[in-house]
Amino acid sequence: MTQKQIRIAPRPLRYYGKGIPYVQDTEVKGRLIVIEGPDASGRSTQIGLITSQLEADGHAVLNTGLKRSELASEGIMEAKREHMLGRRTMSLFYAADFADQLENKIIPALRAGYIVLADRYIYTLMARAAVRKESRRWLHQIFGFAIVPDLVFYLDVDPNELVHRVFQKNTFLDYYESGADLGLSEDMYESFIIYQRLIAREFQRMQRRYNLLIINGNRPVQEINSDLQVKIQHYLSSIQGE
C-alpha cells in the first residue's frame, strides 16, 4: 500500500459571530473536527479509532473536550454539586471554560497544523441551555467567538437504546444527563428518556444553522466508524493543497 501524502492548504479562521478581534487575521493549516452526542453514545470510542487512523496517515492529532480546562473545571464541578448557580450563570461559566480551551489549546494546535478532534463543542452547551429555557438567540450571540469547525458529527442514538448503554457503563443515571434538575418526572428512568429526547430535538433544530452531520448512532461501532472515516477522508482529500 502506498503512503498517502496529504498536504493541507492553509485557510483563515472563521467565526460564528463577532469573533475574537485579537486573533482575527490568523491563517491555519490545521483542521477542526467535532464529535457531538449524548453520554454513552460512543463518542470517545469513535474518537479513539479516528485518532489512530489519522495518525497512521501521518497527521498530528490533538484530542480536546469540554471540562478539561485548567481554568474553570473544578469550579464547575463544585457549583454543579451544590446546585447554587442559576442557568444563565452556568451558561456563562461554561462559555468561559470553553473559551479557555479554544484559545489556549484548539487555536494554537490549529496554527501548528494539527487536526483537532473535539469531544463535544458549543452545541452541547447550547442544547443543554436551550432545553433549560435559555434564549437560543442569546446563546448564539455569546458563542459568536467560537470558530466554525470543518466537520461536525452528531451521533444520534435513540434514548431507549442509550439508556441501556448507560447501564452497561454505570449502575445509575447521572443527575444532569437525566435532566433531573428540570423536574420532568419523579421517575429517573422516565426523566432520562424525556430529557434525552429534548436534547436530541435541539440538535435537530441546530442541524442546518450549524451544518451538523447527523450520524445514526444506533448501529455497531465498526459500522459507525467506517461511516465517519469515509466522510473524514473525503473531506481531507477535498482540501489538499499543493
Place this chain on the structure above:
Amino acid sequence: MKRKESKHPVQGKLVIVEGVDGSGKSTQIRLLEKWLRYIGIPVFFTEWNSSEQVKEIISRGKKKNLLTPTTFSLLHATDFAARYERNIFPLLRAGYIVLADRYVYTAFARDVVRGCSPEWVRHVYGFAVKPDIAFYFRVPVETSFDRIVKNRPKLKFYEAGMDLNLSNDPYESYRIFQGRIVEQYESMVEPERFTVIDGTTDIEEQQKKVREKIMEILPRQQLARIRAGKRIDGDMP
C-alpha cells in the same frame, strides 16, 4: 440591554455608579446607601466581582496570569450573572433600591480596551436591565492615578493592564490603560445617558448632587417624608 417593562414588572429602582479606580464613586455610593438606610428605604448594595462562588475561580486564573481577554470577560460576566440572578433582579422585583458599585458599563469599557468586540460584550450582558440612574464620576486620569498610586505600593498584573503589553513599567501601563478606559466611558455618556458627576469637587457637594438625582426616582410618599425630615419608618433620628 433590556428595558425593565419587558417581561416581569419591576417595582424597585436600580442605581449604579461607574468611573475609573480612584474616581470617588465607591465613597459616594456608600454615602448614598447610608442615607437611604437612615431614612428607612429598603436598599441592597452589590459590587463588581464579588460573588463568592465565582471569585475564587477568577482569582485562581489571575494568579496564573492565564486569562485571555475573552475568558477574562466571560468570567466577570459569570460573576455578574450570579449576582444578577440571585440578588439584583429578585430584589428589584421585590421593590428594593439596588445600588451597584460598577455595572455592565465596566465590562463594556474594560473588555473592549482589552480587545473584545464591543458588540459581543454587549450581547453577553444582553439580559441585564437598564439602570434607572447611572452616575458616571468624571475625573482627569492624573487625579485618579494620584489617588490610587498614593495608597498602593504595588499594582496587580491585570489591574495595571499588564496583559495588554502597553509598557513594562506597571505604573506607566496603568496610566495608559486607565486613559483608554476613560475614552470608552466618555463615548458612552450620551448613548447610555449617564448622569455625570464632577469627581474633582468636594465629597459633600458630589453627594448633594447624587441625592438630588435620587429624589427624582423615589415614590412620592417617601419623598414627602424626606422633605418633612422624617424617617420613613416613623422613628425620629
